Each structure stands twice: as C-alpha cells, then as structure tokens.
Amino acid sequence: MTAANTTETNPSVELAGASLDVPETYPEIEVRVELETRSYDIIVRRHIIRNLGAEIVNNLGLPDGQGRTAAVLINPKVDHYYGQDIYNSLKDAGFTPLPIVLVAGECYKTLQTARRIYRTLYEKSVDRRTLIIAVGGGVIGDVAGFVAATYQRGLDFIQVPTTLLAQVDSSVGGKVGVNFEHGKNLIGAFYQPKLVLIDPSTLNSLPHRERRSGLAEIIKYGAIYDEGFYKNVDNDVIGLLRLTSTYLESAIARSCQIKAEVVAQDERENGLRAILNFGHSVGHALESLTGYHVYRHGEAIAVGMVSAALIGEELGITPPSVTSTLVDTLTKARFPIGLDERLYINDIVSLLSLDKKAIAGNVRFVLLNALGHATPGHEVPEEIVRAALQRQRGF
Numbered sequence: 001m002t003a004a005n006t007t008e009t010n011p012s013v014e015l016a017g018a019s020l021d022v023p024e025t026y027p028e029i030e031v032r033v034e035l036e037t038r039s040y041d042i043i044v045r046r047h048i049i050r051n052l053g054a055e056i057v058n059n060l061g062l063p064d065g066q067g068r069t070a071a072v073l074i075n076p077k078v079d080h081y082y083g084q085d086i087y088n089s090l091k092d093a094g095f096t097p098l099p100i101v102l103v104a105g106e107c108y109k110t111l112q113t114a115r116r117i118y119r120t121l122y123e124k125s126v127d128r129r130t131l132i133i134a135v136g137g138g139v140i141g142d143v144a145g146f147v148a149a150t151y152q153r154g155l156d157f158i159q160v161p162t163t164l165l166a167q168v169d170s171s172v173g174g175k176v177g178v179n180f181e182h183g184k185n186l187i188g189a190f191y192q193p194k195l196v197l198i199d200p201s202t203l204n205s206l207p208h209r210e211r212r213s214g215l216a217e218i219i220k221y222g223a224i225y226d227e228g229f230y231k232n233v234d235n236d237v238i239g240l241l242r243l244t245s246t247y248l249e250s251a252i253a254r255s256c257q258i259k260a261e262v263v264a265q266d267e268r269e270n271g272l273r274a275i276l277n278f279g280h281s282v283g284h285a286l287e288s289l290t291g292y293h294v295y296r297h298g299e300a301i302a303v304g305m306v307s308a309a310l311i312g313e314e315l316g317i318t319p320p321s322v323t324s325t326l327v328d329t330l331t332k333a334r335f336p337i338g339l340d341e342r343l344y345i346n347d348i349v350s351l352l353s354l355d356k357k358a359i360a361g362n363v364r365f366v367l368l369n370a371l372g373h374a375t376p377g378h379e380v381p382e383e384i385v386r387a388a389l390q391r392q393r394g395f
C-alpha cells in the first residue's frame with residue numbers, strides 16, 4: 001500500500017460573509033493487486049467520483065476517452081446521488097456515458113438482469129472497446145462483472161463500489177456472478193477489473209446498518225490477518241461506523257490490501273483464500289435460515305465469527321482472550337453476537353453439512369490460532385459445533 005499523493009478539491013467555504021474557494025486535501029491511498037497480467041490498482045480517495053473519467057484515462061494509460069462507450073450500471077438511488085457527477089466527468093474525459101439503471105436488490109442478481117444488460121449493449125451496437133463501470137454495492141458489482149466477463153468474450157471492467165461491503169470486499173478479488181434458482185452465486189466467473197475506484201464520501205448516504213454490515217468484514221480482516229490493524233480498527237470502531245474517523249481511508253485500503261494479498265496467493269480458492277470465509281459458515285446458515293430478511297450479511301458474519309471463536313476454544317486452538325477481544329469489539333459496534341433462541345441448533349448444524357465448505361460430509365471451519373492469524377480447513381466434529389453454539393446461546 002503506498003500512501004501516495006494527495007489531491008485537491010474546491011469546496012465552497014463561508015468566511016466572514018464571503019464565499020471562498022478554499023482548497024482542501026484528501027489523502028489518497030493506492031493498493032496494487034498483483035495478479036501477473038491481470039494486475040490492477042485500487043485507489044481510495046474521498047470525492048474521487050467527481051474525477052472518475054480523468055482517473056480512468058490516467059490509470060489505463062489512455063490519451064483520452066476516445067469516444068469509447070462507458071456503460072454505467074447503477075441503482076436508482078445511487079444514480080440520484082452520484083449519477084450526474086459521474087456522467088459529467090466521463091463526458092469531460094471524452095467517454096460516451098451510457099447509464100443503465102437497474103432496480104436494487106439481491107433478487108435481481110439474476111440471468112434475467114444480465115440478459116437485460118446484454119440487450120441494451122446489443123441495441124446500442126456497443127463494440128469491444130466498451131467499458132463496463134459498476135457503480136454501487138456488491139449486487140451491481142457482481143452482475144456487472146458477470147456481464148463484462150461474458151459479453152463479446154470480455155469487456156474492460158471498472159468497479160466503483162459505493163457500499164462499505166463492496167469497498168472492502170466484493171469489488172476486490174475478481175469473483176463475479178449471478179444467483180440461479182435457490183443457489184447464491186451459482187453461475188459466475190473469475191474476472192478481474194482493470195481498476196477499482198473507491199470514494200469513501202459516498203458512504204454518507206448509506207444507511208447505518210449497511211455501513212455496519214461492511215464494518216464486520218473490516219473487523220474480520222484484522223482478526224484473520226493483522227493484529228495491529230485489528231487494534232487500530234478496535235480503537236476507533238465507533239468513528240468508523242459514523243464515518244468521522246480519520247482512519248477510514250486507511251481501514252478501507254488495508255482491508256482491500258489484505259484481501260488482495262490473500263487472493264494473489266490463491267486466486268481460485270484452493271487453500272489460503274478460504275480464510276476470508278472466517279465467520280461465514282455459521283453466518284451463511286443464519287442468513288439462509290432467516291430467509292435473508294433478518295440479518296444484514298455483516299450482522300450474520302458477526303454472530304458467525306463468535307461461533308467460530310467458540311468452536312476454536314472448544315478445540316483448544318483459539319485462546320479465550322481472543323474470543324473476548326472479538327466479542328468486545330463487536331459489542332462496541334452493537335453487533336448481535338448471541339444466537340437467537342428462535343433458531344434451532346439442529347437446523348444450523350444440518351445447513352452447515354450442506355455448505356459448500358463441507359467436503360465429504362465433514363464440516364470444515366476457519367479458526368483463529370491467535371488474534372491476526374487464521375488457518376482454514378479444520379474438520380470439526382458435530383458435538384463440538386453443538387457445544388459451542390449452545391454456549392453462544394448465553395451471550
């Protein structure tokens with residue numbers, strides 16, 4: 001991660017009755033994702049979307065937009081807040097913006113939506129130089145990436161994530177796809193973007209629960225990979241949630257960097273990449289058992305991280321002090337951490353055995369050996385899982 005240059009913006013400031021254009025600087029942090037010929041940059045800077053077109057031109061080493069079509073996939077709310085800035089900046093840089101506004105929601109992460117996008121691209125006679133730009137949360141990013149990977153065997157793809165979850169997780173790593181029938185992400189590909197532009201100021205319009213959902217993934221990165229980072233996040237967890245923390249850009253960038261480092265070592269999830277699923281086994285079970293309506297993803301992951309810590313304790317792998325640190329941090333941010341008494345342990349356990357992380361019937365867990373260090377692939381006997389979940393009832 002290079003704490004690189006700063007950039008200037010010109011907010012209007014009221015001073016003694018006069019309106020002055022005072023330059024204000026925002027830190028910019030760049031993270032390089034090293035994947036040989038598929039390497040790319042992630043740039044984190046407040047208000048970067050106002051210069052989106054210029055950033056793309058500079059970063060892709062183009063003289064200008066050259067009239068290329070820039071298809072912007074976006075939800076109505078995000079379009080309302082940020083669309084105009086984005087289209088103006090694309091035009092200014094010489095691109096031809098093509099907004100494609102898609103209804104928000106996980107239930108639209110489907111082949112039908114992909115088909116609708118293909119049709120628009122086809123009707124506009126879009127050629128292979130077209131850029132696909134995903135502006136939004138993980139749903140937009142996943143479906144836009146899937147279209148980019150498949151339309152005309154691959155178009156250049158740029159991610160502009162606007163939820164905290166998308167900024168620290170889904171926009172990095174190259175997994176793209178859609179849901180099919182009852183299977184989440186059943187149809188998809190590994191397809192890396194050319195560039196990820198992260199504007200933390202877009203989080204101001206994001207509802208509190210959505211922000212907290214992303215924060216769970218940030219806490220996860222610290223827990224599995226970097227104790228120092230964990231402590232920094234813990235020190236300012238409320239400020240991060242309220243977006244008042246000066247550590248916000250760093251927390252986003254370090255999260256991306258950790259994901260990028262893990263993905264660079266294991267792009268197709270044959271081993272290490274599984275540590276990113278810490279907390280996700282029980283988390284996914286809770287989401288599924290409650291029909292995806294009760295928990296935001298990060299809330300379910302918070303509960304799941306505590307389950308995994310307790311399972312690790314039962315096995316003598318996770319020190320109890322690590323569990324209590326995790327519980328403290330999550331409690332400060334007001335995450336749910338106990339197991340709701342309306343959920344049956346039997347149901348959770350049977351879902352865990354069906355989970356794709358179970359190989360040949362044995363449930364496998366990512367466990368913490370220490371704060372900042374996780375190992376994947378622990379086969380856990382069912383009685384241990386039950387004992388840990390039973391303990392979690394009391395939280």
Ligand SMILES: NC(=O)c1ccc[n+]([C@@H]2O[C@H](COP(=O)([O-])OP(=O)(O)OC[C@H]3O[C@@H](n4cnc5c(N)ncnc54)[C@H](O)[C@@H]3O)[C@@H](O)[C@H]2O)c1
Pocket residue numbers: 075076077078104105106109136137138139140142162163164165166169170171172173174175176185202203204205206207210213297
């Ligand atoms: N590809 C991956 O590696 C990966 C990783 C994790 C999650 N995911 C996927 O990500 C999806 C979840 O993403 P999500 O949590 O970002 O939810 P989401 O994409 O559904 O977005 C949540 C809501 O917030 C709105 N929104 C987005 N940005 C906003 C802003 N700045 N201000 C106001 N509203 C805004 C959206 O329109 C939407 O209504 C799931 O489909 C999940 O499978 C993918």
Ligand SMILES: [Zn+2]
Pocket residue numbers: 169217280297301
């Ligand atoms: Zn997750």
